[in-house]
Amino acid sequence: MSTGAPTASEIPRRALGTAKPPSAPADTYDFGSRLRANSEYVVIPAFALLMAALLFALFLLAIGKSPLDFIDYVWKGGFGTAFSFQNTLQRSSPLILTALAVAIPARIGLIMIGAEGALVLGGFAAAAIAVPMVGVVPPIITMPVMVLTALIVGGLWVGLAGYLKYARGVNETISSLLLTYIGIAIMNFFVEGVMRDASNPNKPSTKPIGEAYMIGNIPGTSVHWGFLVGVVVSIALYFLMTRTTFGFAARVTGGNFRAALAQGLPVGRLIVSCAMIAGACAGLAGYFEVAAIQGRANASLAAGYGFTGILVSFLARHNPIVIVPVAILFGGLVASGGLIQRRMGLPDATVLVLQGLIFIVLLVSETLYGRFAIFRPGDAKERT
Amino acid sequence: MNSGLLTVLIAMLGGAIRVSTPFMFVALGECLTEKSGRVNLGLEGTLVLGAMVAYAISYHTGSPWAGVFAAGVAGSALGAMHGSICSLPRVNDVAVGIAMMLFGIGVAFFFGKPYIQPTAPRLSSLPFGGCTSDLNLRSALDINPLFFVGIAVALLMAWAFANTRWGLIVRTVGDSAAAARAMGISVDFVRFLSTTIGGFLAGVGGAFLSLSYPGSWNQGLSSGQGLMAVALVIFARWSPVRCVLAALLFGAAGAIGPALQSVGITQGYYFFNAAPYILTLALMIATSSATHSSRDMPGELSMAK
Amino acid sequence: MRLLTVSRRSFLQTAAGGALGVAAGLGPMGRAFAADLTVGIVYVGARDDFGWNQAHAVAAEALKLVPGVKVVEEENVPETDACAKTMESMINLDGAGLILATSFGYYTPFVVDMAKKYPKVEFRHAAPLWNAEKDPKNAGSYFGYLNQAHFVNGVAAGASTTSNKIGFVAAKPISSVLSNINSVLLGARKTNPKATVQVIFTGDWSLPVREAEAANALVDAGCDVITCHVDSPKVVIETAEKRGVKTCGHNASQAPLAPKGFITGAEYKWSTIYKGYAADIADGKTVPNFTAGGYEADFVQNTPFGAGATEAAKAAATGAIADMKNKVPIYVGPLKDNKGNVVIDKTYGNLDPFLDKMNYLLEGVVGSIT
Secondary structure (H helix, E strand, O other): OOOOOHHHHHOHHHHHHHHHOOOOOOOOOOOOHHHHHHHHHHHHHHHHHHHHHHHHHHHHOOOOOHHHHHHOOOOOOOOHOOHHHHHHHHHHHHHHHHHHHHHHHHOOOOOOOOOOHHHHHHHHHHHHOOOOOOOOOOHHHHHHHHHHHHHHHHHHHHHHHHHHHHOOOOOOHHHHHHHHHHHHHHHHHHHOOOOOOOOOOOOOOOOOOOHOOOOOOOOOOOOOHHHHHHHHHHHHHHHHHHHHHHHHHHHHHHHOOOHHOOOOOOOHHHHHHHHHHHHHHHHHHHHHHHHHHHOOEEEHHHOOOOHHHHHHHHHHHHHHHHHHHHHHHHHHHHOOOOOHHHHHHHOOOHHHHHHHHHHHHHHHHHHOOOOHHHOOOHHHHHHH | HHHHHHHHHHHHHHHHHHHHHHHHHHHHHHHHHHOOOOOOOOOOHHHHHHHHHHHHHHHHHOOHHHHHHHHHHHHHHHHHHHHHHHOOOOHHHHHHHHHHHHHHHHHHHHHHHHOOOOOOOOOOOEEEEEEEEOHHHHOOOOEHHHHHHHHHHHHHHOOOOOOOOHHHHHHHHHOHHHHHOOOOHHHHHHHHHHHHHHHHHHHHHHHHHHHHHOOOOOOOOOOOOHHHHHHHHHHHHOOHHHHHHHHHHHHHHHHHHHHHOOOOOOOOOHHHHHHHHHHHHHHHHHHHOOOOOOOOOOOOOOOOO | OOOHHHHHHHHHHHHHHHHHHHOOOOOOOOOOEEEEEEEEEEEOOOOOOHHHHHHHHHHHHHHHOOEEEEEEOOOOOOOOOHHHHHHHHHHHHHHOEEEEOOHHHHHHHHHHHHHHHOOEEEEEEEOOOOOOOOOOEEEEEEEEOHHHHHHHHHHHHHHHHHOEEEEEOOOOOOOHHHHHHHHHHHHHHHOOOOOOOEEEEEOOOOOOOHHHHHHHHHHHHHEEEEEEEEOOOOHHHHHHHHOEEEEOOOOEEEEEHHOOOOEEEEOOHHHHHHHHHHHHHOOOOOOOOOOEEEEHOOOEEOOOOOOOOOHHHHHHHHHHHHHHOOOOOOOOOOOOEOOOOOEEEEOOOOOOHHHHOOOOOOEEEEOOOO
16 A cells, blocks of 8 residues: 655645545554654664675675675674774764764755865864964964864865855755865865975875874773764754754755745755854864874875765764764774775775665665554554 | 967867767766656766776677677666666665665676786777878877767757657656656656666766776776766756767866876866866856756756755 | 985895895795794785785785795775774784885874884884884884886886987876986986976876876877876876887886887886895894885886887896996986976985985976976
């Protein structure tokens, strides 16, 4: 039978008034029913992940490798030991922020994939602004200035794509992607040109910011603070998008700008703000790449975190809180990739295939929502 | 400087022909898909997979044209995957496209590893420059037959959209699914078919990359060309002929960087190398408008709603 | 100054070990190893790229044949903390005792940090960066001065070009690339005082479409010998061959790709160094911290001549190789850059660290760094 209410474009107009939404909440909507309804959002993705794992296991068998070995190495390389787990957390830190950079605009119905460019430019800007300040201004002032610079530059870059969408209707997916390539070119131009550190002739970089200005590890671990900051930001943005009027307005606008405009919502401001928040998150990721890992800005900033972040966000269904565990899962996959290469003789593209498979299966599972009566306690009540 | 200018122009002509061919095929494939109301961002993955399959098949069979055909088949397989997934309800086709892109690239790199080393038979070009004694011009006019195939496909598509029943069906499905259903057309089937054929064309475009220009297979072969081609379709406002023109423009823009450096204009080469991206963005800004979504945009595209 | 002393001492050691290895045919056969050695090698790209990584992989194969040595390799490791984690994983999970980090950007801060964290493991990095005062003692550098082989390329190219224009497709303007370009020029001028080198920078290490465009643009501009410094010269060589011009290779042997036009190529011979390390560890000796050299240490070589090499070119190149083995300096000052400033004031020995800081293109090279 049907999977839900017919879409508006498919009903002759006169029937619209009498169409009834199928799962109107019944009067007794207790905790148990709510739990059942919400468990849909856990069971279906878990089922999808299981399916993806099975498909990938078939793929491995077909090329003569053992799926059990694979799981073993993913566990060992990603989660099994303290070393592996910290490796995973470290790898997931930039992913949390770049995924947020996709999730926030997605809540307003925009698919923006410009996190890579904002990360690169944000990191570069932070390193650049540090150059005149290193040794002259103490870290307590310099570091916040660097963070602010990264946030602003990253925010403006993606905000530009948002503005173009609002003011000129330019498709935001394409424009944010183009801006990524342009941003990387800008970074390369400056890093190899005027900002280049002359004492490092073989790897064009900005001047190193020095130990005193770098972000260290969380005490007792080998994971840098960027991870915790990412978690805090994701919680904060979750509250922003679900508990504030801004977030509510954004969700209402989501996908249907004309209706929102008609209702008097400040659509332009919402679009640009969401885009700027996204860019700021990516810029922050860039800051941590410079301040916690590299110590300078160079071409290594463009390491693909922005693109993996797209995946993470979609898999987390653009929910800022869920992004954290999904990013950790992906960090684990990437972290174990090295072990898999070395022990199973599989090329590193294997992890790409797995990621693509997970993504596809999870997207297919979207269609399962709303099909199963077990998740619709309200319906069951109505039928009696 | 005159001879320098001439050199740059000839290089841009050569680049326009050489570099535009894969763009052309991918853009035409995407044009067909979008005319039917679906977006396929996964064509980047299809392009790379097509390149790998073409090279591998050409290597094993010794026939580059067999490679081209096989690339098309591989592309249509990915296109069919995309099409069937997107026909399920509640699935976001932009997201599926990104997933297919990852999957396609992953599969291509995974199976393509053994083919980085060997040399496969390449497609030969037709020399059109026989009339000129200028060596550069002669080489710029060394055109691969696929270039003409692409133009022919574009003309065929343009004619078909306007004059045939099939063209009308595709356009109706793309503009208004309700109207199409009222006519008794299976919307999902038409979109599935368009996406599959679109994938075939993109695969052929990939074959050009590995079998003609640059004529090699390795993991850095495509630098976002599939995604650029999708941008091209929007910029070309969904007309097959304008897609070809846009692809030519793009190819010429891609040749600017190296050409300028070769005549001695060597400063700022990063920006010249980024010229295609800057150009596309500028053109998209210039041709878009906030007040009315383009008349030419198929109404059913998710980005139109 | 101190570095030069260390390198002379170490290269004598390594040359001895290498010579012994060559004499034995397969490496230090018949020597008993104190304990099995696991060597971890980290590549920045694919092992079979016909270029930089392949050169290391070929040497790794030689290493695998040494009894008692186990080699674990990981490829496509980017120059981010991913490489630090890879090295740690090799140490913790595979028990590696020697780590060979083959990409430039791995050193600071990753190799240095790991060396501090794991003082019992030896780390060697493929670029002349190790600083005796600042860096840990279990870290070190090894390097082959490929520009000597490019000099030989230039000598042969100068004798082969009729248009006096040599084309060079370069990735990024870093000092080792610039030194290769300048060496090609100086070599070409030895056989052809009117020769010039035209450079096009593609902007990144592996961009096949742009490399093909660059090769075409150089041929359009009149260059009839093309060479390059990109990670995988396959596309450049094949494109040049299609245009009917001659080519010189880089990193690995591209002779099979250009059956008509290949002259010679600049190749690394990392196996000399790798086997030297293995021998040292087998004997319980400390692995030298700074191992750098060129022809005189057998760290570089030129690809055997191809069909594009004329008799004159072959003779000139062979003479140049002999010169390099005898440490005849390439950079004989004073030399100006292509903007007119004097950048090399006097003659420098081929291993002089002054040359490692090169950030200019010599007069006679058409091109600019940014």
